[in-house]
Amino acid sequence: MNDASRPVAIIIGAGLGGLLSAAKLVRSGYEVEVFERLPIIGGRFTNIEYQGFSLSTGALHMIPNGPAGPLAQMLESLGADVNIVRSDPMAVIRLPAKTGDTDYISGYKDIPFSDFAELLSAFNKLKITVLTIITKIFPPKNGSLEEWFTRYIKDEWLVKLADSFCGWSLSLRGADLSTKEAFMIFSNLYRYSGPGVPIGGCKAIIDALADVITLNGGTIHTGKDVSGILVKDGRAVGITVNGSKHTGDIIISDIGHIETNRLCMDVEPSGEYLRYLEQLKKIKPSAGVKICLAADEPLIGHGGVLLTPYARRINGINEVTNIDPNLAPPGKHLAVSHQCIQWNKFNELEHEIDLGLQDIEDIFAGKKYKVLLIQSHSGEWPVNRSASGFDVNVKNTTPIKNLFIVGDGAKGEGGIEVEGVALGVVNTMEIIL
Numbered sequence: 001m002n003d004a005s006r007p008v009a010i011i012i013g014a015g016l017g018g019l020l021s022a023a024k025l026v027r028s029g030y031e032v033e034v035f036e037r038l039p040i041i042g043g044r045f046t047n048i049e050y051q052g053f054s055l056s057t058g059a060l061h062m063i064p065n066g067p068a069g070p071l072a073q074m075l076e077s078l079g080a081d082v083n084i085v086r087s088d089p090m091a092v093i094r095l096p097a098k099t100g101d102t103d104y105i106s107g108y109k110d111i112p113f114s115d116f117a118e119l120l121s122a123f124n125k126l127k128i129t130v131l132t133i134i135t136k137i138f139p140p141k142n143g144s145l146e147e148w149f150t151r152y153i154k155d156e157w158l159v160k161l162a163d164s165f166c167g168w169s170l171s172l173r174g175a176d177l178s179t180k181e182a183f184m185i186f187s188n189l190y191r192y193s194g195p196g197v198p199i200g201g202c203k204a205i206i207d208a209l210a211d212v213i214t215l216n217g218g219t220i221h222t223g224k225d226v227s228g229i230l231v232k233d234g235r236a237v238g239i240t241v242n243g244s245k246h247t248g249d250i251i252i253s254d255i256g257h258i259e260t261n262r263l264c265m266d267v268e269p270s271g272e273y274l275r276y277l278e279q280l281k282k283i284k285p286s287a288g289v290k291i292c293l294a295a296d297e298p299l300i301g302h303g304g305v306l307l308t309p310y311a312r313r314i315n316g317i318n319e320v321t322n323i324d325p326n327l328a329p330p331g332k333h334l335a336v337s338h339q340c341i342q343w344n345k346f347n348e349l350e351h352e353i354d355l356g357l358q359d360i361e362d363i364f365a366g367k368k369y370k371v372l373l374i375q376s377h378s379g380e381w382p383v384n385r386s387a388s389g390f391d392v393n394v395k396n397t398t399p400i401k402n403l404f405i406v407g408d409g410a411k412g413e414g415g416i417e418v419e420g421v422a423l424g425v426v427n428t429m430e431i432i433l
Helices: 016-026 070-078 113-119 122-137 145-153 156-170 179-192 202-215 256-263 272-280 343-363 418-432
Strands: 008-012 031-036 047-050 053-056 084-086 091-096 108-112 196-198 219-222 226-232 235-241 244-247 250-253 287-295 305-307 316-318 333-341 370-377 403-405
Touching (some): 016 070, 070 202, 070 418, 156 305, 343 370
Parallel strands (some): 091 305
Antiparallel strands (some): 047 053, 287 333, 287 370
16 A cells, blocks of 8 residues: 555666666655566566576676766665676777787787777877867767767777777667767766676676665565556556556656657647657667677686677677676686677678677687577667667656656666666656655
């Protein structure tokens, strides 16, 4: 029974965005109910146990900005007990061998990510320094990151590196990411630094948030599919679940703008709402493929990201068991590769996977490993419901009063993946609270 003295918040979806929102609101005096259609919570940000390994359902067991970033800050403010260990090094870049270069071992050389500019000419180094300063003062409004590099730096190396970084972190190519969003991401990397690994993997964060919600009186329902959002006089007033109505003062959806709009009942689109519907047509989800590898010996040997700009498809690989060995059986190691699927390659998924497997054979030539699992994220289960930079202009709001959107379909600007989810929740809470 609802407590009439407390405002009621209904959350659709128990992914990271939904649980962050629920935890914040329940600690702010709201009566909170979360409805999740799956039998588990966490969505694409939790663990699945497979052959003794803790594999993620989507994310890479890494927090892009580590223990100092937006997600870590929000978890701490909520009292969620999570230990995020900084990756050291942040990232390295694997380069192919050059004839006569004795620095290369087994056909490749790894360099720290911070040394990427060493491969540029002195003139291009100077141009990057000057252009970065100018860009901070006058942020670009148009064009992609690839166009920016091609126009001003004219160095193929930077285009390859941009594709590797963007593919790994955003499931996009440099040509698909706006320069504006790219420089906001770079700014956040400078501000918060690089990635970290949550001890216990993604599920450790989900479990900690669930504890915050339930210990403060909130309720999480699983196996409950929301079939409609009730709208009266332009205001969201509740939802329908399995034929039953649940009323609330605010509704927060963690399933993206498009799917949320499909649930809205008794809405007469006109004016502002019609403009909103036009924006929804421009949303593009991002897609990717993860390949999980098991090995008896470390394949990478550190807890950072191995960026692979010269691979056919693989954008990067991490080996989280160098930080948290408990994500694998004793004596085993877990490495995970990621590659973005370009929008014109959706119908060639098997071919794209084959190219990724060939990359892994080349990257780990001479090493013994086993392919544990191949996961593809696209269609109704994408990497992001809205690719970074393609979020609608209204961000976390909708034309329907008291109906808000959080999650990977409404991220905050400059936030890589779950950092963007956290920033979007922060934006939403500022509006509500």
